[in-house]
Amino acid sequence: MSEGPSGPPAVRLDRSSSTPLWRQLAHDLRSRLDRGEFGRGLPGEFELGLQYSVSRHTVREALRQLRVDGVISTGRGRRPRLAAPDPVIAQPTGVAYSLFSSVEARGLVQTSVVRVLTVRADGVIAPRLGLEESTPLVHLERLRLADDRPLALDRVWLPASVGEPLLDVDFRRTSLYEELARTGIAITGGQETVRAVIPSRAEHDALGLQPPSAVFSVQRTGTSSGVPIEWRHTLIRADRFALTSTLNPGPGATEPPSGGIPVSTLTPSFG
Template sequence: MFDAKKRLFGQTGAMASSGHIDSTGSSTGGSNDPGHRTLWARVKADLERRIRRGEFDSTFPGEFELSKHYEVSRSTIRAALTPLRQEGLVTAQPGRPSEVVHVARERRFGPVYSLFAAVQKSGMTQRSTIDAAELRKDPEVAKRLGVGPDADLVHIARMRYADDEPLAIDRVWLTHEARGVLEQDLTHTALYDALQRCCNLTLTAGQETVHSVNLTSEQARRLHSQPDSAAFFIERLGKIDDRALEWRETLIRGDRFTVTTTYP
């Protein structure tokens, strides 16, 4: 299981019932006072959530505006922005307003698909072990997919291998129209191929965000790596035209595999 990130202003623990990957790391900066540290961390978590939802695509508010919005001091805002800048989510340029850093949009299947395809082309055998393949409810993911909170979603959790070497921990949620994929053998079959074959569903667009993270002890154990080793954490929203079909969270080893992007 991945570490989880609690809802806004909740405490961060080792696990949560939703089982989502925790893409946030420990932060530095701000006051030594525990109450102040908790406050800036809450603001930081909410800003990160809003960044990932695309609320600041056109412009990012200044410290004064953020201070008024969150009803906190500017020093608290600066403490919240510091780790976001260190993580590369927000720019920090003297004399210029901050901006959200956008990850370049890849072809419709993006770098995750490209990595797995490259493994296959290299002659290595690609296979998966299935941790879960079920219908389940997840209000947070349902919101990302634009469906009601009580909607049944297709949930598939897999460990991906290149030959016998663990490559990635992969979790995907699909809208109910893709339920036929649960009847497919996904141990050696690409999910997108199965979707096209059994459900006549083909992604036409997508948006991926790639983060660099360090593996927790449990993640490292599953990936046969060392704790704190580098990894790619990738969030993906896959669409058919303007309609969301897929939400995916993938944790990929960064110590033996590299993603290279080629632009036209």
């Protein structure tokens, strides 16, 4: 670093890189924020332009990305500041749940961007539902948002015999389970596996994550009266979602002493 024209250190960006300057700037500012260099607030646009020798347009694009990522908050007439932490959506394990309902119960507004809604065969997914490989399936893919910020990338497959009545549904502001219930079908059980994965670059971008970020990978088979009718794969941001589990005494175990903690809250650093 060297001294900039107004005193603060000038920061060099790689102008030969294929990565846009605004994205490099956003990445560097995020790193500096993580190191606590700015405290709770960032310098103004003009000062940042001097430090990085870039235009105010470049600075604004970088700040816009940090705002979309939930790193900072901005407002007319005031400098960008670190954003308040997002409320975490806590979901108990061992119950059939709707992500839509879990988000709304936390006081957030859940909306979706529908990326795919179609009928097609899938020789990998159909057997997971106990069907022949050539069986038509309804495939729904949504980017799930909580208060207009990416939360989850959700992919669902249903037998066409179950899902075809839903092809005309506007899923931007409703729950799949609610819409299934309108047709007389309720998800009453199933199996779910949760693990940590590193999503693809396209999935990073869709979820508004800085690579490499790990996420929750949730694979679920949903059943209605014991019959598999849903196979789902959801990638959920770890910084906005947590699993909670109530622990019961095992064989030979005793209740925790007074003051003990009977509820375990799992908040992994993956998504």
